[in-house]
Amino acid sequence: MNDMTLMEKxxxxxxxxxxxxxxxxxxxxxxxxxxxxxxxxxxxVTAFIGPSGCGKSTFLRCLNRMNDTIDICKVKGDILLDxxxxxxxxxxxxxxxxxxxxxxxxxxxxxxSIYDNVAYGPRIHGLAKNKAELDEIVExxxxxxxxxxxVKDRLDAPGTGLSGGQQQRLCIARAVATEPEVLLMDEPCxxxxxxxxxxxxxxxxxxxxxxxxxIVTHSMQQAARVSQKTAFFHLGNLxxxxxxxxxxxxxxxxxxxxxxxxxxx
Amino acid sequence: xxxxxxxxxxxxxxxxxFYWGRxxxxxxxxxDAKDLHSLPSYYGYHVALTSFVPAIGxxxxxxxxxxxxxENRVSGMIPAEAVPENSTLGLVMSDVRRxxxxxxxxxxxxxxxxxxxxxxxxxxxxxxxxxxxxxxxLGNDVRPEVLTAAQAFRNLSNTGKTAMxxxxxxxxxxxxxxAYSKTHKDFRARNVVERxxxxxxxxxxxxxxxxxVGIVLSMLFETKNFFGLHSWTDFFFGSTWAPNFRGxxxxxxxxxxxxxxxxxxxxxxxxxxxxxxxxxxxxxxxSNTVRSFAKPLLExxxxxxxxxxxxxxxxxxxxxLAGVFAKGGLLGxxxxxxxxxxxxxxxxxxxxxxxxxxxxxxxxxxxxxQAMRDGSLGLGATKSETVRQVVMPAALPGIVGAVLLAAxxxxxxxxxxxxxxxxxxKFSANPLESMTTITTRIVSQxxxxxxxxxxxxxxxxxxxxxxxxxxxxxNVLALYIVRKYREQYE
Numbered sequence: 001m002n003d004m005t006l007m008e009k010x011x012x013x014x015x016x017x018x019x020x021x022x023x024x025x026x027x028x029x030x031x032x033x034x035x036x037x038x039x040x041x042x043x044x045v046t047a048f049i050g051p052s053g054c055g056k057s058t059f060l061r062c063l064n065r066m067n068d069t070i071d072i073c074k075v076k077g078d079i080l081l082d083x084x085x086x087x088x089x090x091x092x093x094x095x096x097x098x099x100x101x102x103x104x105x106x107x108x109x110x111x112x113s114i115y116d117n118v119a120y121g122p123r124i125h126g127l128a129k130n131k132a133e134l135d136e137i138v139e140x141x142x143x144x145x146x147x148x149x150x151v152k153d154r155l156d157a158p159g160t161g162l163s164g165g166q167q168q169r170l171c172i173a174r175a176v177a178t179e180p181e182v183l184l185m186d187e188p189c190x191x192x193x194x195x196x197x198x199x200x201x202x203x204x205x206x207x208x209x210x211x212x213x214x215i216v217t218h219s220m221q222q223a224a225r226v227s228q229k230t231a232f233f234h235l236g237n238l239x240x241x242x243x244x245x246x247x248x249x250x251x252x253x254x255x256x257x258x259x260x261x262x263x264x265x
Numbered sequence: 266x267x268x269x270x271x272x273x274x275x276x277x278x279x280x281x282x283f284y285w286g287r288x289x290x291x292x293x294x295x296x297d298a299k300d301l302h303s304l305p306s307y308y309g310y311h312v313a314l315t316s317f318v319p320a321i322g323x324x325x326x327x328x329x330x331x332x333x334x335x336e337n338r339v340s341g342m343i344p345a346e347a348v349p350e351n352s353t354l355g356l357v358m359s360d361v362r363r364x365x366x367x368x369x370x371x372x373x374x375x376x377x378x379x380x381x382x383x384x385x386x387x388x389x390x391x392x393x394x395x396x397x398x399x400x401x402x403l404g405n406d407v408r409p410e411v412l413t414a415a416q417a418f419r420n421l422s423n424t425g426k427t428a429m430x431x432x433x434x435x436x437x438x439x440x441x442x443x444a445y446s447k448t449h450k451d452f453r454a455r456n457v458v459e460r461x462x463x464x465x466x467x468x469x470x471x472x473x474x475x476x477x478v479g480i481v482l483s484m485l486f487e488t489k490n491f492f493g494l495h496s497w498t499d500f501f502f503g504s505t506w507a508p509n510f511r512g513x514x515x516x517x518x519x520x521x522x523x524x525x526x527x528x529x530x531x532x533x534x535x536x537x538x539x540x541x542x543x544x545x546x547x548x549x550x551x552s553n554t555v556r557s558f559a560k561p562l563l564e565x566x567x568x569x570x571x572x573x574x575x576x577x578x579x580x581x582x583x584x585x586l587a588g589v590f591a592k593g594g595l596l597g598x599x600x601x602x603x604x605x606x607x608x609x610x611x612x613x614x615x616x617x618x619x620x621x622x623x624x625x626x627x628x629x630x631x632x633x634x635q636a637m638r639d640g641s642l643g644l645g646a647t648k649s650e651t652v653r654q655v656v657m658p659a660a661l662p663g664i665v666g667a668v669l670l671a672a673x674x675x676x677x678x679x680x681x682x683x684x685x686x687x688x689x690x691k692f693s694a695n696p697l698e699s700m701t702t703i704t705t706r707i708v709s710q711x712x713x714x715x716x717x718x719x720x721x722x723x724x725x726x727x728x729x730x731x732x733x734x735x736x737x738x739x740n741v742l743a744l745y746i747v748r749k750y751r752e753q754y755e
Binding site for chain 2: 064066069071094095096097098099101102104106108109110111112120121124125171174175178
């Protein structure tokens, strides 16, 4: 896609899915995220870009409270999912993570069969009443992960035996199997070759019809290709947030422009 | 010349070789180290190693081979009729060695001159009294054959020693000369030293392997002797362990094997759950602060000598169990006769194995990639669900390996069993009864006054070999399982 089509990208305004207000994150003494305000829309792909160590992954992990597993990490400020504070004491982080799914940088299928990988979430959360229903969920999720045709004949084979790109799509299928509302992706293509990357990007575009997708990426081309909105992080600050076309063609902040044109990074 | 001097000489030569080799290399390069193929010290090492290693190797082999050779030659000199009725050639030879040793001492203390010692004959002097003076007491008078043999023995070993010194010194000097003459600025000393170091490492590895082979072979031969004296069907299929010295012992391994396996089973029943849960807590739940002091604390348990665990079994656990199950105990039953029982030994051995299981499992659990846990937590699983369904299956092969290693330690454990389990060999399913194991029987068959020609003693080797095969099998199985499934999650 070139810049001309970027400008013409149609963006319907959707309802706000996640709203972050004055979020600050500390790792021990270091201040990793500084006063970040961002609104993530439903049924939209939002890309977080920025140089390494700028806090984009950290911020992403705040959205499903994965940072809770790190002892020294402290999160301040409000993050609202559908208007409810996810850091409220009444919220169970375990339930939250079923609603806000996550796909990681390196494909991480469990050392189980393909079927069991996808069935893992539904089994834990009791989403299927019987085997037939579970089979249905697994098939539906694998279809949504655009990998059904490749694996339907070998659901009993180990998930670790697939190729890198297939593994990542399996992980996406595994994440959508719990019927999440938001899908967080932390550099999902960084360990993949260009063909697998193209397949995953295509999949992300399809996923947009059902979920709100947030993707962290190092590749600006990827952000331009798959996202409707883009947030640029620099040194823990959210520098600029807006329509992807806007950010890539006419950035307001000089830092954004420098990053996009390759002067800082 | 004593051997120690020879070694000192070799070391001195090596040190000199190092400096001269280094200096010669530098001088061929006109004093500029940059023109050398290798760093100057490599030339030094080359000369030092070439003069030292072959010489010391020959010295070691010579020292091992010479006594065997002399023994062979001298024992051939003793005619068969010179061996008394109730004695053996081996006993006569030990007399010969003692007389030779006594003559050496006498010469050293100035009681005899070298010539006198060589020409001494039993008719001219009371050799027994003479040797008594230098502190070598003999059981009976020295017979002429023995004296002649002893003189031949001395003669041969003196010649051998001289020859050895000469050969070793010559070898060292020629090595030195050869390496020194090769030292030149284009000589690739670095590569040669590299090969020398590799040879040294191979030598160390093969020594370890050869020792193992030697131990196994010696057990094999003694076991063969045992089966020549005792029927193998009784050993493997009999039902009673009752050694006596009247010659009609029943020596069956089965009751001992039963005791061994029963005690090990109880030990694993204690150690595996506790150790595994401790490992899971430490690696998955504990904060860094807790982990940093709990883990070393747990590993202290592994450093306690087993004899201390034995004391603990004898003085604390045994009486405590007796206080519950024995006559007049808390339960008012009489299930236990004394403080020693399978349960006592099993419990204490289990405690001993906890750190073993936990530290091995901890390493294995930590080796499961964090990405696995993230993936599971990211799907909304709790920590315990993650551990149960993702971490454990991924770590299971390693944990099975750890348990099998713990089992082979339990089977080979001795002290705790000696002090905690008693000494009665029997088949019983009651864990409150005394039983005994293979290891403790090996100890009791070999300690005290033993005759190495009776089946009651030799059975120890058969027991040892069985134990070896058993633990080796477990270790091989453990390694196989670990290897086969190790890379599953990678």
